[in-house]
Amino acid sequence: MASAVKDSRSGYGPLLRTPGAWTFLLPGFLARQPFAMLTIGIVLLVQSTTGSYGTAGAVSATTGVAMALFAPQSGKLADRFGQRAVLIPGVLAHVAGVVALIILALAHAPLWALLAVAVPTGASTPQVGPMVRARWAARLGGSPLMPTAAAFESVTDEFTFVVGPVLATALCTGVHPAAGLVAEAVLTLAGGLLFAAQRRSQPAVHRSQAGDRPRVSALSVPGVRVLIVAFLGIGAVFGGMQVSLTAFTQHIGQPGINGVLYGIFAGGNMLAGIACGALAWKVGPRRRLLVAYGLLALATTPLWAVTAVPLLGAVGLVVGLCIAPALITGYTLVESLVPAAARTEAFTWLTGAVALGQAAAATSSGQLADRFGPSMGFLVPLAGTALALTVLLALRAHLLPRSSTVAAGAPAEGPEAPVPAVSEDRERELARA
Template sequence: MAARRTADNPTRVGYGALLRTPGAWTFLAPAFAARLPYAMLSLGIVLLVLDTHGSYGTAGAVAAVAAVAQALIGPQTGRLADRYGQSAVLVPSIVVHAFSVGALIALALGHAPVWALFLAAAPAGASVPQIGAMVRARWVSRLSDSPATLNTAFAFESVTDEFTFVIGPVLATAIATGFNPSAGLIAEAALTVAGGLAFAAQRSTAPVRHPRAAGAARVSALSSPGVRLLAGSFLGVGTVFGAMQVSVTAFAENAGRAGMSGTVYGVFAGGSMLAGVLYGLIAWRHAPRQRMLGCYALLVLGCSTLWAMPNLTALAIAGLFCGLAIAPTLITGYTLVETLVADGAKTEAFTWLTGAIGLGLATGSTAAGLLIDRFGASGGFVVPMVGAGLGLVALLTMRGLLVPPSTPSRTVARGGALGGGQASVLTPVALD
């Protein structure tokens, strides 16, 4: 009966309680600096290559190479982090990234051929530290006995991701235009080195390593059908990001108000941030699988109206409603994937989802650009509708894959602050 009472009356955990978790700020502060470059790299490459080679196509292609390399190699570094520890993977990744970005800057300034830029962009993207996934893995390690608090942590991380994707491009643009085109990438590399090394130094909060036992089968997050399904659905979310960036810019230019594109996209991102904050404050009664389907359906509904907007004001309002579904979808997806894999594959699982977003972003921006060239500014908005729609169809038809392989009870502390103080009353709570 105790378990039923707790499940029927879920505990709401606020952000204040979350941030009072012992040791949280020791990894959150450096993590913020280290994850800003994640949102600066692509735009920094575009600004530099556009200045040195004078072609939007070339700049976009070099940035796409970095994004695809990041999406494909990121999960492999996540797997290594699960096996050998985060610091052991971060330090060499940071070194490779710094040298690769330096090589890309030198080649671009030297007007090297495009193939040479590709050769530098690939390792630069592949070596981007997967800080967001590693922070989530640290939260899982510290809050595994409190699903409600973990849900709030994932909401906090989603809002942080949104914030960095608002601030990062603005920072990269301001530095590149205020100093010189290469300065944006220099700042990106400097933040990666400083923030990444500071984060790697916080070993006490890192999750335990899960080395592979002799003769044991390798634990892989992607071996879970549910993880593959979630990665596919996150690919659809990524197409929304990519297509929105290109399509909003084209729509604003077509309306003769190019300077408003940042404002309209900011409304979209702001809606997502607001929804993420509120989502993390709610004590949800429905299982994550049900919430995932509901949030994703709202995302498709929001995307389905974008192509029909007659002006920038209407587009900003439609973008706001579309954005309101983004963060809840991402939060729920990260919550679900944590239940689908063993402890030795959680960081890898998070990186597969993050990588899928990056791959979808590159795909969405490319497809939207092609449609805009052929059908006009509104044509690009078909991409988020189709991408998200396909993701929803996959989730609906294969939703049974999102059920955890087993649903053991978790013991959740009720009453008192996290991680300290007097002993709390412990009540077993069944997982959603």
């Protein structure tokens, strides 16, 4: 699909005036709300029925791992057959999985049964966020508005992480332990089907024809693999914060403020995202990612030592402020690293990496909280971001934006099929939008 926008300006005003944007933005916002409610809803329900944060973290982690493994396959199918064809059956399967998980948890089913249902529940999680990003990429093409679109989507994601956990926590603690997941299932069904109905704005379908060479895979791009590691670390922050904050507030006898503290953390992320989208950057995206990630690793350092609620909220706010620049820059790089025919897949790899990191962190934090106390769970975000930062620094050469000589949907020459990297000057030119 050709770019629908030729505006040379940056900023949210020109972005939101993109023809047809609102037809997928509003349904997409509703459809992605449940994503922020799923893991915290599982943690609160299973912990309530079993009394164990470790068990709750294991079930939540299984859901996240299944989503991380199956999300890229969903992205591939969406690139090939269209988003609607993938989204509708996925929504129905996910709602069925959530309902089954609620029933089993309330019936005090054994752990193996909960884990067995958690797999299809996570695997069928609708990938609305990557689909919206793919629609932006199809509409904007090489427009300088792409970084603004990436920022806008990250702000939207983080707004859901402000609203979602607070809503899920309020429902689980104030109505019923299962109420958060019930709301998640209802919103998934309504929002997912409404988003799927917006057929005109979905990207062009890239079907293989007889005699075509193998299509390019997003995972064959070295830069995507580096970004996956970075997003695993970001997921470790989300998962570690969710479980550790839950354990901490339960430990001090104030479970109701869990959603507030997590909302402050996510709110910092959202505010930083708004600022990132409004700025005209003169620093290249690779450098922005490295600096932002270094600050994120530094910000997570004191979490484990904080015992006062106000101070924990303040540190969580700083951590949130540091996540957005790294997350936004990573998504922005996809447009310059990956051919159009594989972008939905690339976005789902990154989203899946966040889910996988979140799942691993939820399990690790839960085990640490059970054995050594709630504060020890906060070591997981620090470890995850430190390891990811090390990989980013070592492999940063793979994150240079690529030449536009690879046509949208063009097949790779081989498993790696590198395309020429552009210079640092060109990188800065691409980033200035």
